[in-house]
Amino acid sequence: MKKIIGSFVFICIVFTAFAQWPAMGKVEYKTMPSKILNEDREYAVYLPKNYMENTGKSYPVLYLLHGGGGSHTDWPQKGSLAGVANQLIESNEATEMIIVCPEAGKTFMNYFNNPEWQYEDYFFQELIPFIESNYRVIADKKHRAIAGLSMGGGGTFVYASHHPEMFCAAYAMSAYLYHQKELFWLNTDNDPVQKKIHQLVDDNNCVKLVEYADAGKVEAMKTVNWFIDCGDDDFTLRPNLELIMAMRQAGIPMQIRIRDGGHTWEYWHSALYIAIPFVTDCFRK
Template identity: 30%
Template sequence: MKLLKTTIFLLLISCSFLQAKTDTIEVFSKAMNKSLKATVVKPAGIDGLEKQLPSVYVLHGAWGNHLDWHKNVKKADLLQSLADLYQIILVTPGVAPFSYYYDSPLMDSVQYETYISKELIPFVDANFPTIKDKNSRAITGLSMGGHGAMMIAAKHPELFTAAGSMSGVMNIDVRTWVGNEDTQEQRRKSQQEMLGDIEYDYPFSPYTAVGLVNQMKQNGIALIIDCGVDDFLIETNRQLHQLLLENETPHEYTERPGAHTWDYWTDALPYHMLFINQVFEKKKIRSLD
């Protein structure tokens, strides 16, 4: 019994230590008149130190929430280990299931581009020890979150120095998706409700990543895009890759074995963090020159 009590005590101490590095915040959105949760992961040992760190926003996919990247990855404490390794602050926001991080022209309850860019980021910068400069801020995400990361970065180059997508919906046109017709029809209907009639064919709507390639070129934001070869969104990623090649936008593009799974995203996130950290380091060196 004494051993059991000691074990429970140590577990409680351990959990308390972990909680000190991870905060769940609730941010009120004036744009949507509602509060949304996000999780902030800090490197171990920074509390109480006068130190400002880069920040990376990591977006979830459809049906997800602010805890997806914490509960569903296949390596325990993956985000914490990456925050510790690179000495960065990771933020995982939660949004509505099929919002795609849009600002809907039709629905006041779907204004997630505004929420991320004008409400969440200022809140995090005001309450956590972040470097409040675009050269130390990045955004990435999976699936729907990949779309959100690329879209928001393209529209807000004043906020980010790097953006990424893992298995992202680089074209919301469901005709470019492979298989699962029932899901495609559901997404098409939700797009109609949120966006109304938009241009799905070239030159594409600005509500989809492939319609923002000119902004991506002009902005000069470092881009990393990857997708599994067995992913149902592989063709949308190849399409964006080709458009970026045609307009000569520098970007990292990778296809690897894998599908639309947490096994794939668990492996992909460390590559994104390595890429983003290298961009941060380059910007830091240039600022010192």
Template identity: 30%
Template sequence: MRNSFLITICLFLFSHLLSAAEVDTALTYSKSMKKNIKAVVIKPDSYTTGKSFPVVYLLHGAGGNYAEWAKKVPGIKNLADQYQFIIVCPDGNVTSWYFDSPVDSEWKYETYVAKELVSYIDEHYKTIAGKKGRAITGLSMGGHGALYLAIKHQDVYGAVGSMSGGVDLKPFPNGWNISKRLGTQDEFPERWKQNSVIDMIYQIKPGALAIAIECGTEDFFYKMNIRLHDELSYNNIPHDFTARPGVHNWDYWANAIKFQSVFLSNYFNAKP
């Protein structure tokens, strides 16, 4: 009897391991930048079934790369299983800020993430290929990037999140190589404004995006996130805003992605 029980437990654990989320490294090609770029793709445990899945594009911060989320927060595989969505982690080339640089034609990360990568994922994976099945979120530079891309491509993404997002570029004229992507702020002040999320919210169409923003109360980006929340509220743009104790680090983001996943899953599962 005891042996039979142990065999049953072992078979259960073995089957669970077989059905756990699978992590791929996809090698994609960017026509706009004429180079190969890697992305992590996490498929949920039920991926082998015949159904299609929504996709969450999860962006890294400045100094990171496509593999950082999976390495720093391996628990995101469990989130793919729990909420039954595909997670895609693009590469933002350390400090691209996820826009197309008007200074350097070799930096077209808006085109890559919002168009080329989305097309690749829809062609190679079983996705719900439409904005109702597509969301984007990220941390720090990636929080800015997620909001930036969602606002500029409201036909591509239906939901967007930001964790500790650097949502206003203007206070950091010498930070994170932004001037290499936009030119100096002294020389091109309007360009810096046009590419700062906090100055782009007027472009959000009514009902076009489900929005969730959060930031730690001790984060150096906290005050600008409060301003973004206030601006969204003043302009009657529905959104979720959460402030909880925390600083700009992986402990905060490992927790934050759990709340983001709930929000994005609710969006995917909401009835029309």
């Protein structure tokens, strides 16, 4: 009898502990319509823990882009987005924010406009307005940031360069900045779809974008807080170093991290612990 009573008490304690466990931010998976792309688009959204209860509060927003061949589920599932964000927010290393992970196409994946896939137009003309109409975000440059990995890192740099009036911060991780044809495993000659994708990357070459920028564009880019983060074993290291030198030559301030690691989720997961506090500092300025 004592054992039964003891077990009952233990179960009650466990349930009470769970009931008192603090609520945490979470990721939701959603879809939205797109007239530009003529199909519904998927996205993931991280909402901080007080979002549902504190209905009078609006939040800054971070758009977090996946890499080539990935999807909107990558950052939540492979990058442990909610766990990292919750930990940083609870420790006050980051402010509460909304984080949006769009899906850029599972077959013809690209962040840049082309006749078949006007994704950049979708991003600025439909996705951002949709998020700002359906979630309580602070809809101004000071409270809007962008980050991404690999091809999404290149997309991050191009988007913030094309629209510096939209973002206070841009964090590019292991950014794929142009097609590195010398790498045999990136040879796309026998794959017309991949060849077209990498041609679009080349058409939006981030290094040339800075090198050929006129004085007005350079001044506009200086209004963005830039962060370049790349592993010392990453195949994108050389292009990232070229971008860093081009930005220095142009006089565009930036933060730089060349850390131990390669083109892996271990690296990008660790980058979140730098990226989220970085954009927080920009939001708080």
